[in-house]
Amino acid sequence: MTMDHPFKEEIGKMKDWLVEIRRKIHMHPELGFEEVETSKLVSEWLEPFGLQVKRGIAKTGVVGLLQGSEPGRTVAIRADMDALPLDEANQVPYVSKVKGKMHACGHDAHVAILLGVAKYFSSIKDPLKGNIKWIFQPAEEGGGGGRVMVEEGVLENPKVDAIFGAHVFPLLPIGKVGIYEREGLAATDRVVIKIIGKGGHAASPHLTKDPIFAAGHLITQIHSIVSRNINPLDSAVITIGKIGGGTAFNIIPDEVDLLGTVRSLNPQVREALKLRIEQVIQGVVCSFGLDYHYDFEYGYPVLINDSEMSKLVVTACSRGIGKENVEVLKPSMGGEDFAYYLEKVPGSFFRLGCRNEEKGIIHPYHSSLFNIDEEVLPFGVEMFVRIIDQYLGLNMI
Ligand SMILES: [Zn+2]
Numbered sequence: 001m002t003m004d005h006p007f008k009e010e011i012g013k014m015k016d017w018l019v020e021i022r023r024k025i026h027m028h029p030e031l032g033f034e035e036v037e038t039s040k041l042v043s044e045w046l047e048p049f050g051l052q053v054k055r056g057i058a059k060t061g062v063v064g065l066l067q068g069s070e071p072g073r074t075v076a077i078r079a080d081m082d083a084l085p086l087d088e089a090n091q092v093p094y095v096s097k098v099k100g101k102m103h104a105c106g107h108d109a110h111v112a113i114l115l116g117v118a119k120y121f122s123s124i125k126d127p128l129k130g131n132i133k134w135i136f137q138p139a140e141e142g143g144g145g146g147r148v149m150v151e152e153g154v155l156e157n158p159k160v161d162a163i164f165g166a167h168v169f170p171l172l173p174i175g176k177v178g179i180y181e182r183e184g185l186a187a188t189d190r191v192v193i194k195i196i197g198k199g200g201h202a203a204s205p206h207l208t209k210d211p212i213f214a215a216g217h218l219i220t221q222i223h224s225i226v227s228r229n230i231n232p233l234d235s236a237v238i239t240i241g242k243i244g245g246g247t248a249f250n251i252i253p254d255e256v257d258l259l260g261t262v263r264s265l266n267p268q269v270r271e272a273l274k275l276r277i278e279q280v281i282q283g284v285v286c287s288f289g290l291d292y293h294y295d296f297e298y299g300y301p302v303l304i305n306d307s308e309m310s311k312l313v314v315t316a317c318s319r320g321i322g323k324e325n326v327e328v329l330k331p332s333m334g335g336e337d338f339a340y341y342l343e344k345v346p347g348s349f350f351r352l353g354c355r356n357e358e359k360g361i362i363h364p365y366h367s368s369l370f371n372i373d374e375e376v377l378p379f380g381v382e383m384f385v386r387i388i389d390q391y392l393g394l395n396m397i
């Protein structure tokens with residue numbers, strides 16, 4: 001049987017404060033590696049809690065450390081701080097004040113939740129066994145701020161033994177947690193393809209090498225890779241998202257450019273896709289007597305949770321909300337740079353339901369109408385406190 005613990009009451013009292021923080025950040029969104037004001041605010045909020053605060057890691061990253069009075073393990077928790085380049089369409093009093101920028105992925109909530117965890121642990125009178133590290137990173141949305149944070153040593157001094165990160169999740173209702181047992185999110189690589197032909201008059205195609213015609217065949221053929229070359233029990237996506245070439249109806253251009261994303265959930269599939277795409281380009285383009293240029297640009301790696309750490313998340317969260325409110329999720333073919341931390345230390349990335357149909361909070365990530373049910377703020381604090389308690393063996397709860 002679960003009962004309301006004083007700690008839950010304590011977190012409940014924080015709600016207005018958490019909402020204020022989230023809205024303040026929401027109104028002043030900043031893009032990746034430009035989170036100057038956000039990072040300043042984070043430091044100012046952290047310092048009174050008695051944490052050791054370091055700024056300027058990976059440009060705008062902030063790290064806070066609470067060193068326990070008793071020896072123990074070091075656990076890290078992470079929030080991303082960046083917003084996205086779009087105009088907000090929500091009509092709320094705390095709408096983005098910056099044209100062309102919006103917190104449409106909920107990173108404002110992640111920052112507020114981690115600050116709530118800091119506030120909670122700073123208020124604990126009992127001695128802390130072990131250390132807690134707070135990682136506020138820049139540039140999750142494509143900039144790979146997580147990779148830079150790792151390169152700049154955030155997992156050292158003291159060495160992090162385990163790391164946990166959460167993302168608000170509009171597909172799950174408020175009050176629920178989603179967990180990936182192992183693979184959670186995909187490797188997100190880019191392919192850059194140039195088909196090089198020979199332009200000329202549209203009425204004399206026989207005197208040209210038409211790259212637009214070849215591009216049509218290539219796009220069709222490239223989609224055979226996932227269906228014919230990848231094991232159906234593995235997952236892969238190839239999407240050509242951009243194509244460009246030509247200037248007029250009566251000109252055959254010299255070149256066509258194609259840009260695409262390639263997603264996979266394990267390194268073998270990732271390498272197979274890289275190789276097979278080039279073989280298909282070569283085969284198709286050469287059959288038309290054209291030439292090509294191909295780049296496969298590695299993006300974020302696959303996010304792979306440590307299964308023991310995921311079990312710990314399930315146990316810790318279930319204690320608060322019941323097993324029925326913790327859902328095991330299938331992996332998503334989206335990407336997440338939390339993967340870089342998980343390449344170095346065991347940990348788990350989980351989801352916090354933020355959907356509320358009654359309040360009309362139903363829009364997906366990166367939508368100009370994205371929003372969260374702010375109940376997720378104290379809820380997220382509670383889940384992190386439970387996970388930390390469990391990992392460090394504090395037995396506070
Ligand atoms: Zn996003």
Ligand SMILES: [Zn+2]
Nearest residue numbers: 105107140167
């Ligand atoms: Zn995000």
